[in-house]
Amino acid sequence: MKKYISVLRTSPFFSGLTDEEILSVLHCVSATSIVKTEGTYIFRAGDSTEEMGLVLSGSALIIQEDLWGHRNILSRCKTGDFFGEPYAAKPGSVLNISVVAEKDCEILMLNVKRLLVTCPTACDHHQKLVRNLVSVLANKILIFNDKITHISKRTTREKLLSYLSSESIKHSSLSFDIPFDRQQLADFLCVERAAMSVELSKLQKEGLLKTNRNHFELLT
Amino acid sequence: MKKYISVLRTSPFFSGLTDEEILSVLHCVSATSIVKTEGTYIFRAGDSTEEMGLVLSGSALIIQEDLWGHRNILSRCKTGDFFGEPYAAKPGSVLNISVVAEKDCEILMLNVKRLLVTCPTACDHHQKLVRNLVSVLANKILIFNDKITHISKRTTREKLLSYLSSESIKHSSLSFDIPFDRQQLADFLCVERAAMSVELSKLQKEGLLKTNRNHFELLT
DNA sequence: ACTTGTATGTTTGATTTCAAACAAATGGAG
DNA sequence: CTCCATTTGTTTGAAATCAAACATACAAGT
Numbered sequence: 001m002k003k004y005i006s007v008l009r010t011s012p013f014f015s016g017l018t019d020e021e022i023l024s025v026l027h028c029v030s031a032t033s034i035v036k037t038e039g040t041y042i043f044r045a046g047d048s049t050e051e052m053g054l055v056l057s058g059s060a061l062i063i064q065e066d067l068w069g070h071r072n073i074l075s076r077c078k079t080g081d082f083f084g085e086p087y088a089a090k091p092g093s094v095l096n097i098s099v100v101a102e103k104d105c106e107i108l109m110l111n112v113k114r115l116l117v118t119c120p121t122a123c124d125h126h127q128k129l130v131r132n133l134v135s136v137l138a139n140k141i142l143i144f145n146d147k148i149t150h151i152s153k154r155t156t157r158e159k160l161l162s163y164l165s166s167e168s169i170k171h172s173s174l175s176f177d178i179p180f181d182r183q184q185l186a187d188f189l190c191v192e193r194a195a196m197s198v199e200l201s202k203l204q205k206e207g208l209l210k211t212n213r214n215h216f217e218l219l220t
Numbered sequence: 221m222k223k224y225i226s227v228l229r230t231s232p233f234f235s236g237l238t239d240e241e242i243l244s245v246l247h248c249v250s251a252t253s254i255v256k257t258e259g260t261y262i263f264r265a266g267d268s269t270e271e272m273g274l275v276l277s278g279s280a281l282i283i284q285e286d287l288w289g290h291r292n293i294l295s296r297c298k299t300g301d302f303f304g305e306p307y308a309a310k311p312g313s314v315l316n317i318s319v320v321a322e323k324d325c326e327i328l329m330l331n332v333k334r335l336l337v338t339c340p341t342a343c344d345h346h347q348k349l350v351r352n353l354v355s356v357l358a359n360k361i362l363i364f365n366d367k368i369t370h371i372s373k374r375t376t377r378e379k380l381l382s383y384l385s386s387e388s389i390k391h392s393s394l395s396f397d398i399p400f401d402r403q404q405l406a407d408f409l410c411v412e413r414a415a416m417s418v419e420l421s422k423l424q425k426e427g428l429l430k431t432n433r434n435h436f437e438l439l440t
Numbered sequence: 441a442c443t444t445g446t447a448t449g450t451t452t453g454a455t456t457t458c459a460a461a462c463a464a465a466t467g468g469a470g
Numbered sequence: 471c472t473c474c475a476t477t478t479g480t481t482t483g484a485a486a487t488c489a490a491a492c493a494t495a496c497a498a499g500t
Contacts, residue, residue: 046389064369086365089358096366096386116351130350131336137357138309144364145306146316149284151371152410166316169266182448190372195487197449402478415457417479449494456487
């Protein structure tokens with residue numbers, strides 16, 4: 001397991017823990033590494049799980065398949081990324097996503113339930129790990145919350161204004177850079193890039209904002 | 221505080237705890253009750269907080285206001301509901317919502333940070349509370365995750381199929397009831413009720429499903 | 441300067457959604 | 471049963487979005 005310590009060290013799940021603490025705490029969560037060959041399932045929609053996965057090498061795809069067989073790729077997990085943590089943290093929940101090895105990969109499985117119910121005495125690392133779990137979960141909610149706020153809006157214009165407004169608040173400035181190019185922004189807001197470009201042009205003509213590439217300036 | 225124990229008992233945050241445990245654990249989180257008159261702010265967007273709120277009486281509105289002054293009501297918290305828990309659980313995060321008293325109300329403020337960093341020794345109730353917090357957060361992610369899956373779809377038809385597909389999996393049956401009427405379903409999926417009704421009719425004509433009121437049957 | 445690749449902006453017609461009004465069906469209450 | 475309120479389905483013209491193609495701008499490398 002030691003050969004992967006550099007991967008674990010960078011994960012928010014283990015942040016604030018020393019290498020020794022990480023190695024020690026891996027027992028608390030019954031960490032076991034598994035190898036998956038390209039195309040095999042790691043989790044399957046409909047399953048339930050007490051374990052979350054952390055990618056040690058290779059990569060995995062988070063996908064959804066509907067009743068009529070349409071497959072949709074939600075995201076790609078690379079080295080250091082993890083998946084399944086909300087399902088593992090909520091006993092009895094059912095996976096509504098599947099995880100498939102995109103390339104041959106090694107996955108570290110961590111038993112979240114054991115983290116929560118056993119070792120109740122104050123193993124100090126243990127406490128830190130629980131705190132990190134809470135932080136990871138809370139962070140995900142904040143990100144989702146933001147995204148829902150924007151894509152709930154009916155029109156492209158409203159989605160843009162909602163997103164830009166929130167970025168402006170986040171940067172405490174009317175002038176800021178966004179971490180997306182046009183195509184990525186369109187994907188994030190669930191609209192067409194072309195329609196979005198048209199709307200951005202209109203907003204500029206109307207004097208609500210100025211933009212150049214990924215730099216934006218809002219005019220009130 | 222005792223007069224509100226019946227409210228606390230029903231909250232998922234305190235589930236599995238006896239009345240005595242609840243009263244005892246309130247100290248761990250520096251529980252203090254505050255009174256707010258109609259229209260005053262409990263949280264304001266841009267603030268950060270270590271505390272979450274739980275409504276003891278009256279009601280509060282979760283709202284968002286954008287840069288150009290448009291106000292949007294996200295949800296209403298009634299007795300027993302709580303708010304702000306992801307912000308309190310993620311130190312340094314900034315509120316992107318405001319909370320306003322809709323009527324005169326009493327709010328119990330719970331310091332989540334204290335729950336995570338102090339009393340590290342195994343006060344048994346304390347552990348349960350942390351576990352409940354993890355569970356509450358994980359549950360919220362699962363709900364958000366679902367919602368994003370559906371409303372990310374571009375067309376009304378795709379949103380419907382995505383939602384119905386997931387409900388079918390959840391009920392392990394092609395035949396099931398949904399917890400929404402048409403207007404609520406349209407709001408949930410962020411589309412027009414009328415356009416949705418049209419699409420449902422088409423889907424039925426095409427033989428993909430049958431529906432009567434809130435009962436649905438999918439045909440494969 | 442030239443070429444190449446990529447990002448961004450614009451245009452087009454077809455399709456979908458919106459918004460508003462109205463019609464039909466349903467479920468209670470009297 | 472009849473009346474009434476509510477829910478659901480349908481229609482309509484206006485507006486927005488989609489999808490695809492093309493035009494323009496910019497950057498990196500030769």
